[in-house]
Amino acid sequence: DTAVSQTPKYLVTQMGNDKSIKCEQNLGHDTMYWYKQDSKKFLKIMFSYNNKELIINETVPNRFSPKSPDKAHLNLHINSLELGDSAVYFCASSHIAGASETQYFGPGTRLLVL
């Protein structure tokens, strides 16, 4: 009965590879997010999707491409991985898009680029 799930939990890969992280929520929420947490624990929003449509796209390299096949899924594809991409990536969801909405977070995907 996991609310927001991410796969894989850990991902170790070489520079230059392409990888994807999957996120699924079973809360019936309309809005999903991707965050990056760096080694200093700083959390920064990357993308936000509402009903499969992009509503926020922060200054993120275009090597990062989110894909939302349906409301319950928001996957993150990363091309040509770089050392600086090493971080923990969190998926989150909320009932609707809005500043007052509580976000529910997944457990995170720990990406290490060698």
Added chain:
Amino acid sequence: AQSVTQPDIHITVSEGASLELRCNYSYGATPYLFWYVQSPGQGLQLLLKYFSGDTLVQGIKGFEAEFKRSQSSFNLRKPSVHWSDAAEYFCAVGRNNDMRFGAGTRLTVKP
């Protein structure tokens, strides 16, 4: 510039002692304010949130926070800390369609 500041990077308290974690924000209007907790290796969990009304907000796990408009602060408190409270705590501000987080405060609990 709009920002969320958590002045304390790391705090250590003894088990049973009281706790206060500081959070300051700088936004034009009163934003929506949240506190999240992140246990080691876990995602973030909402502790409490403030939108309007009573400035003292009660949350889960015995936490509370007080909104002070004059100080642009939303500090988190707990009267008696338990060893299981050791975690990273994030203050966040809801704005537009997203949420902006502070840098976090790591709480260590001494036996």
